[in-house]
Amino acid sequence: MTPDRVAVLGGGPGGLYAARLLKLSRPDCEVVVHEQGVPDETFGFGVGLAARTQRRLAEADPASLDDILAASWSHDMRMRVGGREAGMSVSSLVAVGRAELLRVLQRHAEAAGVKLEFGVRRTADELDADLVVAADGVGSATRSAGDFGADVETGSGWYLWAGVDVALPHALFAPERTGHGVFVTHAYPYAADRSTFLVETDEATWRSAGFAETTAATPADASDEDALRYLSGVFADHLDGHHLIGNRTRWLRFRTVRCARWHAGRVVLLGDAAHTAHYSVGSGTKLAMEDAIALVSALQETNDLESALTAYEAARRPAVTRLQDIAERSRRWWETFPERLDLPVEQLLVAYMSRAGNVPLERFAAGTPEVVTSALRQWAGEGPPAGGSLVEWAFARALRPSSPGQEPDLDVLDEPLGTRGFDSRVVPDDPAALGATVLDVGTDARPSGVEHAVEDAVRRGAGVTGAVWLTGGDDRSSVLTRLEVAERLRRRTPALVVVAGPRDLRDDFADGLVADRTHLVALR
Template sequence: MKIACVGGGPAGLYFSILMKRQDPGHDITVHERNPAGSTYGWGVTYWASLLDRLEEHDPESARAVRENSVRWSDGRAHVGDRTTTHRGDEGFGIGRRTLLDLLAERARALGVRVEFEDEIADGAELPDADLVVAGDGVHSGVRERHPEHFGTEVVLGRNKYIWLGTTKVFDAFTFAFEETPHGWIWFYGYGFGEDRSTCVVECSPETWTGLGLDRADEAEGLVLLEKLFARPLDGHRLIGRATAGGSAQWLNFRTLTNRTWSRGNVVLLGDAAHTTHYSIGAGTTLALEDAIALAGALGARTGQGRAELAPALDAYERERRAALLSVQSAARHSAQWYENLPRYIGLPPAQMFALLGQRHSPLLPYVPPQLYYRIDRAAGRLEALRRLKRWLGPRVARTLHARRG
């Protein structure tokens, strides 16, 4: 096949790798509008299960990603001058630029053409290819050529957020909540290198305007945020990414869905097809899993010609829609948890952190927080007893059997 990937993000690059591994004869070009080494964002996060999937599909890129990631196993929450730490699942952080460089290098080694500063301008013809993969993000220009066909819908979140870097290297996935005269403001922080961490700051629109962040340029805003978060940042500085006019890039999160993900030989991938709130840390993982599913669907029909493209794209969409249902629900409830922060922030830190971990639950908004906490603790003890019974049962049975013998 001749394949054109529009957008050189993780999804497009990894898809090109998988297709070349399936058949080196595929003619694949990745068209990236930005210069090499230029990317937005700081670090991205993922969990151990993703490494297992990468290892299964391309051990070499999995090894490179693992070796260039930092890891943590704790979660830590600062609420004012109170701190609580919780042991959790193993998580990983990697610089977005590092991840893209690794995937681009691997793709080139397999024979993929990765073309930088190669924008498919609005109104220009799409590349001549058997398959055009639109991996060009939430603002996808390829998708926006036919918005009525794809049925794109966007819902804006209520809270304001800004994506920053910091010289503070967090040794755990860190949450910090600070109260101001205008309401609460908080950040999510995680390391992604030896000297950098990602720091996503969020607050309600009332807090944002009350603090004057709506009127501050980026430099002024960073100074204010550094003062507010001086304790959890240990005095380290925040790093921004100002626009040409110097304005800070505060946003409302865009939850994007599409009625269909393909049109003819064009298919949507990653954020061009769907987004999930950043508070569950799944964006990069979902993009890479899209790439795995699309390559798998196409590989299952290898050798049957272009006429079989439509069934492959349908199979890809069905698989990913089914897999996304629980993730999208979790992301929706997670975003709502933060939008209703005053409901939980007055709890003792250990209880608040426990409910922070339960924010994906559809029941949590409808049960008084302290009652939910007690129920959850009781359920946890019951589950521990069930696990103990499952462990003891066979051993007791073997002992009794031996004694009877």
């Protein structure tokens, strides 16, 4: 059945973009967007759009992208720790104000013939439409009321979205120590007089600073003014006299949404209603707009609604699952961020870029050679020679009892290993030779692993005082999970940590060594 009437629940970027593309592809179709809010009263600050997303939007609808880019702001990136700073060029990344993005998409939707209805809450059941596109966000009432097999996992860290009334010179990652603990910002400019200023922290710091009380006292439609004042002071060195501003700004914990099914009958989920991915790897806006492209493409290719919705999900689920798995590792990395503040800023930037297994060392070095060279010198005490494989160079570095910042308690090992160290970061696949305690880090159905499984593996290894040998499956996801467990053990215990795995994942093992996730590796 070809849908003659389409209702879109939710007037965010995904819903508006889907409505415009549907109307452009089917001019005779009635398309109505139902948004419970009113125009120009949106929440949020800037939205980032990476180069790959821009290319996809250009292919789908160049006219709306041109207007989005005309209102956007490009920037590069800096990581600042204490008095030191390291940066990288990401000029292809742009940001645009969420309110401006919505204005552009509303204008283009109406130009295509879409009807926009504001200020009324609608449900799928009450809408007289052949197809209902539920783009009603992470708290989707449509998802909650339907049979979509939803699984919502809540992270352990706390974050808030704030802004500042100045364009920062760069996107900025910066931790700040306080008497309560560490707060870290991800900030970026999105207009000539505005920047997003996201702040996150761990549970203990959040409670120590009194934010459990301020969060409970802040109404849902208000901002936590106590938090904004406090954090303006914490990050004063980065704000150049400005203060953080709010827009329904309150502390939250990230919710990762996964659904077994994205459609049921005539209702299909889109964007955050169907899936979320942690903001540290990309925005929900990107995923929602790319969902819209795939949905309209599937509807164009068949006149059978069920087949089209099945094809939409089949086309999008692999990319979404991959991004969610990368995002899950990234979320856990950020939620343990304060443990890495002993690293020099260049090495910390390398650790950040390789945190989820998405940017290998060699590729990062090709675009940012100065940072990587400095990081390798900090890690090994010497820089790599010009040319040649950085992976092989990293494997060939020695681990000595005096290696700066990397001191496992080698004294607990049998002589002579404890006194002479290791001439290479690669050891034979023989845990008995080190008298190591073998810890099998099991795999599970989710490629990125599950939080409680990672923590369970860390607890099992926490009592080891000699060498701990992490083994498990030979697939890449299992190896990345072992490296994540290894990092927590390497930073929380005096044990010598060894991660074993297949030789064909050499790049991942080299990343793990240089980022100080493990002391040694065993290739099999």
